[in-house]
Amino acid sequence: MVSHDLLDRIRHRLDELNRSERKVADVILADPGTATSMSIASLAHAASVSEPTVNRFCRSFDAKGYPDFKIKLAQSLAGGTPYVSQAVEPGDAAGDYTSKIFGATIAALDLARREVDSARVERVVDYLTQAKQLHFFGLGASGAVAQDAQHKFFRFNIPVSAYVDVLMQRMVAASCHTGDVVVILSYTGRTRELVDIAQVARENGAVVLGITAPDSPLADECTETLAVTAPEDTDHYMPMTSRMIQLALIDVLATGVTLRRGEDFLPHLKKIKDSLKPTRFPAGSGE
Amino acid sequence: MVSHDLLDRIRHRLDELNRSERKVADVILADPGTATSMSIASLAHAASVSEPTVNRFCRSFDAKGYPDFKIKLAQSLAGGTPYVSQAVEPGDAAGDYTSKIFGATIAALDLARREVDSARVERVVDYLTQAKQLHFFGLGASGAVAQDAQHKFFRFNIPVSAYVDVLMQRMVAASCHTGDVVVILSYTGRTRELVDIAQVARENGAVVLGITAPDSPLADECTETLAVTAPEDTDHYMPMTSRMIQLALIDVLATGVTLRRGEDFLPHLKKIKDSLKPTRFPAGSGE
DNA sequence: GGCATTTAGTAGTAATTTTACAAAATATTT
């Protein structure tokens, strides 16, 4: 993932820099956090170069000047560690890969957030709100997401189910009626069975919503689709970011439905939450 | 959620501020991105206050001065949009709550990343690598995470199962042997049944790993615990961020195990991936 | 209504950054 992140750009251009600029880069990369709180004078001193050299260095990275550069640097640091998708490498210590995986996950969610089409969210929420019955279908990792969705939507007083195997899914699809809504979760959108099932469900009058790759065979069969675009495969060690995006979208949809139902529905949610209390040791809530 | 994020802190303290400081806050909150590139003079002008007022405002938020404040502001912005936990409000449009939910999720993951104890990750990975048999237990939303974990660890050639109901969990715990590893997922760590089950599993010689709240009854029963600290409850509309953190941790652990097993294990992972191809339309991979 | 306290502004000072220019250093040409 080629990011537009400043720290990344500095790293990439290390070779192209001349001697003095290189010294500046080294000091910054050695401790970017500290660099953000240094004056141009102290940074110049630390790198054993003159102040204008530092200034020129900053300008060469599209900053208006030193203060602007520091702002950009701070942004690419956000919270101390960069939000970029770095590959996990053999030899990484626990701290390294932990940070990388969280970073990659965050980066993926950030990307997804920017790409969500809110008009579509609106329409999908419309369908969900009007559903007489709700079915979530997913296979493999997406199956777990389907079950998560079931838990979330269970709270809305409408019959909701999750199916994680194709046989059940096909049977349910075949027995759908008008008013039923089927939500199909699939990262690739290319699983033959699911495409078939979507078609069957639609033929029986169900609204079929896809949380899947745009322009995929599955997306074509759906009444409406929310796009999940995540870079996967690139790397064997990488986390399944698509799953996280699907989950976040489920959260978004559940929230949309809650909002659509209005304030008067909130007490009902509280009642469900409270019903779990007796199973707990004191001082807990949620699961 | 009381975050240490600057933007959040400004929002929280809005009421406590006096008239001029409030004006400054309003200008900054209206467009934090632009604020980072303003001089103290232009910001003062935009807020119709004097420069020292702006300076005092900055100091009141633990900044050394205006430039330092801008750096902190920039950090809490990262990537142009603030990664902060904003509450969803009735009347929010689809774009609003979508952005807020993704933002809250990202903020939670970021917080979690900083709080993960990598020494513990290391130890948990040790246990997982040596497991003869692996069981993931979870209830409710954590049940879906348990199943997700099953999918991830299935690839490692060790018998792995996921149980989402207490009866099966109890039975499995009762029939554990030395060498078995049980991973219990619970946000609160206060579900009585799970605490019992952890105890039973341990009595039978199993290593019990908790992905749960630190210092909870469940954590006390575990051989080793990874902390999941997420603010929940505060708000009815908020996403279940704990779930996301649990999933990210599962990813981290799976990665840790993969790394521990070394390069020679990678072909095996590829074989599993390839085995799914025949079920697909051309040009897909992963799920 | 007058005194105390908080709040905000003015103007000057100090710090920091930037510009313009000059000197090295490096590369290029003859």
Add this chain to the structure above:
DNA sequence: AAATATTTTGTAAAATTACTACTAAATGCC
């Protein structure tokens, strides 16, 4: 290899920016 052109780096002064000390206004309290 010397001379010239070009790039790189530094110096010092100028300009911008931020801060301090002090004063004035506003608010709260007796």
